[in-house]
Amino acid sequence: MVHAVVATAWGGAEVIEVVEVPAVPPGPGEVVVAVRATAVSPFDVKRAAGLIGRDPAALPLRLGNELAGVVTAVGPDPTGFEGGRLAVGDAVLGQWLDGAQAEEVTVPANALLHKPPSLGFSEAAALLGSGTTAAHALAAVGLAEGDVLLVHGASGAVGGMVAQLARLGGASVIGTASPARHERLRAAGVTPVAYGPGLADRVRALAPGGVDAAVDTAGTDEALSVSLDLVAAPRRIVTLVNYGAAEAAGAQWIGPGGETERIRPAAREDLVRRAAAGGLAVPVAASFPLAEAPAAYALQAEGHAGGKILLLP
Ligand SMILES: NC(=O)c1ccc[n+]([C@@H]2O[C@H](COP(=O)([O-])OP(=O)(O)OC[C@H]3O[C@@H](n4cnc5c(N)ncnc54)[C@H](OP(=O)(O)O)[C@@H]3O)[C@@H](O)[C@H]2O)c1
Missing domain, CATH: 3.40.50.720 (NAD(P)-binding Rossmann-like Domain)
Structure with missing residues (x-):
């Protein structure tokens, strides 16, 4: 079992809990990532509030979509976003990874990029959502x-x-x-x-x-x-x-769908290169342990954090 952030109902920070969920072995094209940092964005606050959808069957709703971490297991053909194969021990970052607010996630390898050593895990987790x-x-x-x-x-x-x-x-x-x-x-x-x-x-x-x-x-x-x-x-x-x-x-x-699915992925590698080279600052406003996810959601909901808010599992 691993700890993960969920919304137990539609609402604010009071519905956010950290619960145990089963660890999922990687299938074809998937890898397991031990999450070092994961973002809490306005989108997560809106999802928990039921503003993106209110299907009762979706509760408890896993949250998060951006992360940086280390690959701990790979399934068959773990081809990463940049085209090469991912291996156990690789440091990676990615976005559009549903349920990223967790100690460990099983995700498609092709959504992950290698994290350059000069880019910290926090900056890496904070980069792609806002950057793209x-x-x-x-x-x-x-x-x-x-x-x-x-x-x-x-x-x-x-x-x-x-x-x-x-x-x-x-x-x-x-x-x-x-x-x-x-x-x-x-x-x-x-x-x-x-x-x-x-x-x-x-x-x-x-x-x-x-x-x-x-x-x-x-x-x-x-x-x-x-x-x-x-x-x-x-x-x-x-x-x-x-x-x-x-x-x-x-x-x-601009929002979900359409050109977003072409333009934003196409911007990822350039953003990583620039941030790793020190040409792009990634402002992190606050970091919380995973267990303090409700406090991170409360801060995000205020709308004045001054940069990304992170959970550090
Ligand atoms: N459509 C998309 O594809 C997409 C993608 C990402 C994000 N978003 C949305 O974009 C929005 C911003 O996201 P974010 O992550 O940048 O949020 P954020 O870090 O919380 O930034 C909010 C910004 O709004 C300013 N602000 C707060 N209240 C204001 C007011 N009454 N009048 C004018 N400015 C005000 C804040 O300024 P101060 O802190 O200085 O007061 C801050 O600069 C969110 O609604 C998010 O859901 C949309």
């Missing part, structure tokens, strides 16, 4: 060198990645965040601005030449309406959250 989403968002708005990009939620896990990748792509970035995070944004080369009433005027003052594109990770009506005020072409605005309103206004949204 950020790469997708920038592709969606067609970011070009010299653009001025407005990032709503630049102090968050995804927004922080969007800002970094945009800067690496030669854009100037104005990022919204609560004032306590402004110094950190400035140090990362981002021009910070407080969200809240008057946001459009504050951004205009910071970007007299205009804003070319916007990425909304905050999901507020303010983020969308300010983006529509400031960006001439609505198609150069993308939201990760506020789907219906964005579509009605001619802006874009």
Whole structure:
């Protein structure tokens, strides 16, 4: 048996428990990973709350989808994401691995990449979910060198990645965040601005030449309406959250399905290379032992952690 995080009902941190589940031997194309670090993301909070689906048969619901760890057993033909075979002892990372919040998971080998030694297990577990989403968002708005990009939620896990990748792509970035995070944004080369009433005027003052594109990770009506005020072409605005309103206004949204399944996996190897080489910072806001999963969910639900939240089994 291994310990795993589950939602026992639909709700907040109070429904999160760490329970024993059977260990599963690896089948063809599968490997067993001893998890060293696994992320708790807003998506996990939404799943536990029943916002993604409410099938009673799914309870207790295993949670998590990003991890880094060490391969402890392999099934027949354990071909990894990069094409080579995985072996016992390999350090790996991966995303889209259902039930990743556990001491040990049995998962498809082809979802796992080798973890370079220079990338810590925590950074590795925190990298792919926000990194691939950020790469997708920038592709969606067609970011070009010299653009001025407005990032709503630049102090968050995804927004922080969007800002970094945009800067690496030669854009100037104005990022919204609560004032306590402004110094950190400035140090990362981002021009910070407080969200809240008057946001459009504050951004205009910071970007007299205009804003070319916007990425909304905050999901507020303010983020969308300010983006529509400031960006001439609505198609150069993308939201990760506020789907219906964005579509009605001619802006874009990105989420599960469609292009996501092509663009995000295609971004993985480049993100790993950049992070391992020190060219991409992976902000980890807080780490908890697996047994303290409810506290990690409570922090995530507040929406102001300032980076990824991890469980360390
Ligand atoms: N569609 C997709 O494919 C996809 C993929 C990944 C994530 N997401 C979604 O994207 C969102 C962000 O994810 P994340 O992991 O980056 O979350 P996060 O780390 O919690 O970041 C949240 C960000 O929102 C800011 N914020 C909080 N309240 C705000 C408000 N009232 N107005 C403006 N900004 C506010 C926070 O700023 P301060 O902390 O400075 O206050 C922070 O920068 C979540 O809803 C998540 O589910 C969607």
